Amino acid sequence: MSKLQHAVVIGGSLAGLLAARVLSGHCERVTIIERDPIRDEPEARKGQPHVRALHGLLASGGEILQELFPCLLDDLRQAGALVNDMGETMHWYVAGGYRRRMRFGKLSIGVSRPFLEWLIRGYVLGLPNLTLCDGRGVAALVASSDQRRxxxxxxxxxxxxxxxxxxxxxxxxxxxxxxxxxRWLRELGYAPPPESVVNVDVGYAHRLYARDPEDPRTRSWIFVTPVAPAERRVAGAFPVEGNRWLVGMGGWFGDHPPTDEAGFRAFARSLPAPDVAEIVEQCAPLSPIGSYKYAASTRRHYERLSRFPEGYLVLGDAICSFNPVYGQGMTSAAMQARVLGRLLAERQGTIDGIARPYFRQVAKIVDIPWQLAVGEDFRFPEAIGRRPPGTHAINSYVSMVHRASHHDPLVSKAFLEVMNLLKPPSSLMAPQIMWRVFARGQGRSRV
Ligand SMILES: Cc1cc2nc3c(=O)[nH]c(=O)nc-3n(C[C@H](O)[C@H](O)[C@H](O)COP(=O)(O)OP(=O)(O)OC[C@H]3O[C@@H](n4cnc5c(N)ncnc54)[C@H](O)[C@@H]3O)c2cc1C
Known part of the structure; x- marks a missing residue:
């Protein structure tokens, strides 16, 4: 198989590392250019402060990471991260009740985002044909004289x-x-991609707490989600490495958690279920309260462009950044990296014309998490953006799915499969799911 000589990846965060891992099998040399200086430790750098916030990894993303890095799970376990069945360890309050626990057969990985990135960076930088150039940003693309490449x-x-x-x-x-x-595309004479933007004005606050390994809650991942639009607060407490809880709370459209001690606690107490507030009240804080504001989900439609230079692709949040509440960004990046790897393998070193199939396949991948995320956000009347047809009817049905999942393990499992991007949303319309939803999901949510 002939290989490309040299690939450059701009950005050394998770998407860049996954792209580099895939490229390393198809190129003689790969160089990651990262603007921030990188230290050999789990860290949140200036260019990615959001990694301190609560991050959950969807099961489909976890599976791709395991394919790319076969020792990942062992290393995570060894480092004290909890790896358990996602359905058995779920403690999720939604639509006025707790989702029924069941064996899901897919793993939840209790790890902080900086630790996960540090492990992955270690694997990637250990590849013999890979170089990290950190502390240097990319200022511009360099093109051939006819600007085509x-x-x-x-x-x-x-x-x-x-x-x-x-x-x-x-x-x-x-x-x-x-x-x-x-901007770089414009400088080379290309039109920029059209954008879809849905405003959410979400604010987050997060803090680490000590976790007693003997505490009966210790294996659970705790999540409390609102009955929108009447409620607009969301929160989670995930067990992470080092016997710690990472608590994250957020609110849509300006209902942001305060970052002072009393305000943070009061916000936790205001949630519709007590679980997160109990952690906040009972466990010792290990960090200051951090915060992050997120204005809008943004998707760039490269697949709609008729002209695009050869030799350039885009991956990760640079293509689509989803409202973080739904925990999709890392998985979307992993799925995109897999597309890149498959196309490179098919083309055996020829990259001319790769942009069109790449962006088309990536668009298909992004369609589903985008639809799930903005669909939920459109429950709030303040959300502005292109509302897919049928959003209201779909949201009403999904509310019934949530209520049915308080009692019905099959519905609970079907929902987790969709949420984890393992099955398409249409699978929730399968007759054996629908009749259970209609039988058990009637009634009104508490709000
Ligand atoms: C508050 C919050 C919570 C989130 N929670 C979740 C979650 O629960 N689950 C989930 O899957 N995802 C979540 N995400 C999304 C997730 O963090 C991202 O999808 C993931 O980090 C991959 O991002 P990325 O690598 O594409 O970009 P980033 O992480 O933003 O990294 C971009 C990198 O590029 C570098 N860079 C930028 N410009 C240049 C340049 N010109 N030259 C060189 N380097 C440059 C930056 O320094 C940075 O290191 C969350 C996001 C936010 C904001």
Whole structure:
């Protein structure tokens, strides 16, 4: 199999690391360019402060990570992360009741986002053909004289003054939701991708607490979600490595959790179920209260562009950044990296024309989590954006699914399969699920 000579990945966060892992099998050399200096420890860097917030990994994303890094689960367990059946350890209050626990057959991984990235970075940087160039940002794309092909990147100097060019056969942009791709494309004479934007004005606050391994709650992942639009607060407490709980709370459309001690506690007590407040009241805090504001889910439709330069692709949050409440970003990035790997394998070193099939396949992947996330957000009248037809009817049905899942393990499982991007939303319309939903999901939610 012939290989590309050199690929450059812009951004060394999770999407960039996954892209680099996949590219390493198809290129002689891969270079990750990361603007922040990187230390060999779990950290939240200036370019990705959000990683301190509560992060859950969907089961489908976890499975892709295990394919890419076969020792991941063992290393996580060894480091004290809890790896358990997601359905058995679920403690999820939704639509006025707790979802029925059941054996799901898929794993929940109790790990903080910085720790997960640090482990993955260790595997990726251990690849023999991989180089990390940190502390240097990419300032621009470098193109051929006819502008048809991206042939490298121009580095912005931090340590060294002046610009420097790094040539590459393929540049993969994984520089996150703040990517400069739109500007870079314009500079080369290309139209930027059309965007879908749905405002959510979500604010988060998060804090680490000590977790007693003997506490009966210790294996549970706790989640409390609102009956929207009357309620607008969400919260979770996930067990993470180091015998800690990571507590995260958030609220839509300005109903943001305060970051002072008393306000944080009061917000926890205001939730419709007591579980998160109990952790906050009973466990010793181990960190300051951090916060993060998230204005809008943003999707960039590269698949709709008729002209695009050769030698350049985009991946991860730079393509689509979802309202984080639904925990989809890492999984979406992993699925996109898998598409990239499959296309490179099919093409055996030829990348001309790869952008069209890549962006089309990625669009199909992104369609479902996007539909799930914005569909839920449209329960709030303040959400502005293109509302897919039937949103109201679908949301009414999903509310019934939530209520049925208080009692019915099969419905609970069917919902988890969709939420974890293992099955399409249409699977909730299967007759054997629908009749259970209609039989057990009637009635009104508490609010
Ligand atoms: C508050 C919050 C909570 C979230 N919770 C979840 C969750 O529960 N589950 C989940 O799956 N996902 C969650 N996400 C999303 C998840 O964090 C991202 O999908 C994931 O981090 C992958 O992002 P990324 O690598 O594409 O981009 P980022 O993590 O934003 O990283 C981009 C990287 O590119 C670097 N960079 C930027 N510009 C340049 C440049 N010009 N040159 C060089 N480097 C550059 C930055 O320094 C940074 O390191 C959450 C997001 C937020 C905001």
């Amino acid at each position: 991206v042939v490298g990147v121009q580095l912005a100097g931090n340590a060294q003054p002046g610009a420097e060019t790094l040539r590459a056969d393929l540049v993969v942009d994984a520089s996150g939701r703040g990517t400069s791709a739109t």
